[in-house]
Amino acid sequence: IRPRDWSSDVCSSDLLAVGIRETLRKSGLDMARAGVFIHGSTVAINTAIERTGARTALLVTQGMRDIYAIGRGNRPDAYDFLFRRPEPYVPRQRTLELVERLDAAGEILTPFDTRHAHEVAEKLASLGAEAVAVCLLFSFMRPAHEQAVRDRLREAHPEWWISASSDLLPQIREYFRLSTTVINAYVSPVLGRYVTQLGRILDEHDVAPGRRFTMQSNGGSTPFAATARTAVGTILSGPAGGVTASIALAAAAGTDRIITFDMGGTSCDVALIQGGVPAMTTKGKGGGRDVALPMLDINTVSRSEE
Numbered sequence: 001i002r003p004r005d006w007s008s009d010v011c012s013s014d015l016l017a018v019g020i021r022e023t024l025r026k027s028g029l030d031m032a033r034a035g036v037f038i039h040g041s042t043v044a045i046n047t048a049i050e051r052t053g054a055r056t057a058l059l060v061t062q063g064m065r066d067i068y069a070i071g072r073g074n075r076p077d078a079y080d081f082l083f084r085r086p087e088p089y090v091p092r093q094r095t096l097e098l099v100e101r102l103d104a105a106g107e108i109l110t111p112f113d114t115r116h117a118h119e120v121a122e123k124l125a126s127l128g129a130e131a132v133a134v135c136l137l138f139s140f141m142r143p144a145h146e147q148a149v150r151d152r153l154r155e156a157h158p159e160w161w162i163s164a165s166s167d168l169l170p171q172i173r174e175y176f177r178l179s180t181t182v183i184n185a186y187v188s189p190v191l192g193r194y195v196t197q198l199g200r201i202l203d204e205h206d207v208a209p210g211r212r213f214t215m216q217s218n219g220g221s222t223p224f225a226a227t228a229r230t231a232v233g234t235i236l237s238g239p240a241g242g243v244t245a246s247i248a249l250a251a252a253a254g255t256d257r258i259i260t261f262d263m264g265g266t267s268c269d270v271a272l273i274q275g276g277v278p279a280m281t282t283k284g285k286g287g288g289r290d291v292a293l294p295m296l297d298i299n300t301v302s303r304s305e306e
Contacts, residue, residue, distance in 0.1 A: 132162050
């Protein structure tokens with residue numbers, strides 16, 4: 001199995017970039033006068049929902065192979081007899097263990113085995129990995145082992161998209177950190193390709209060079225250059241833009257207490273704003289899987305069914 005060349009594949013996100021180019025062309029506006037470009041995108045969440053992301057592998061500490069499958073062990077919808085857990089983005093056969101171990105204080109119990117890590121990298125190549133999520137036990141206390149793996153993988157396989165939990169979410173709670181890192185690795189190649197192509201289109205129109213940003217799920221924005229590294233942070237990129245705009249419109253109307261209502265072709269999303277500040281959560285979802293990054297507390301109250 002040969003990994004995909006994300007620089008040449010044709011995917012649905014290409015159509016979105018082309019749509020923006022056509023919009024700019026038909027607008028008749030002088031886009032070179034734009035001082036800043038901020039883009040809200042649904043590429044990451046669509047990739048997660050449609051399961052069209054990269055062929056992802058997961059590296060964990062020896063003995064921790066089943067953390068992702070077990071999750072929290074709870075039943076989110078206790079009264080739905082037809083409830084089924086969403087399929088993990090990484091199956092067990094692409095979840096590999098590394099010889100290393102830290103304790104809760106970050107002290108080394110089992111030293112990092114460089115030779116074994118090299119063998120694991122070879123196994124990943126044979127499995128056709130395109131992206132790799134690395135989440136080692138207690139790496140938020142001492143990231144050295146995790147970052148050593150990250151650096152070795154990037155050096156040996158620069159074509160892979162590597163996502164390390166100590167870079168993305170260095171905090172306690174193993175499963176949530178792992179789940180967030182996996183989704184990031186899964187959607188990063190698609191979003192990275194999209195942003196790169198969109199950047200070329202904006203270059204054609206000389207739109208805000210050096211001042212291009214992507215909306216984040218927390219209501220802020222990040223530069224194009226950093227977007228793919230934290231792709232999971234754009235899971236609510238589109239809806240977050242609507243909430244942010246609504247707060248600005250409400251302020252102009254002289255109020256700071258509103259309920260936003262954002263209805264499109266697939267869902268209707270609402271958010272509560274009190275004192276001009278939206279509620280935040282670290283219990284978000286991406287394609288049914290847990291995302292622990294801070295994001296606006298936006299709730300879907302209805303969704304179209306096919």
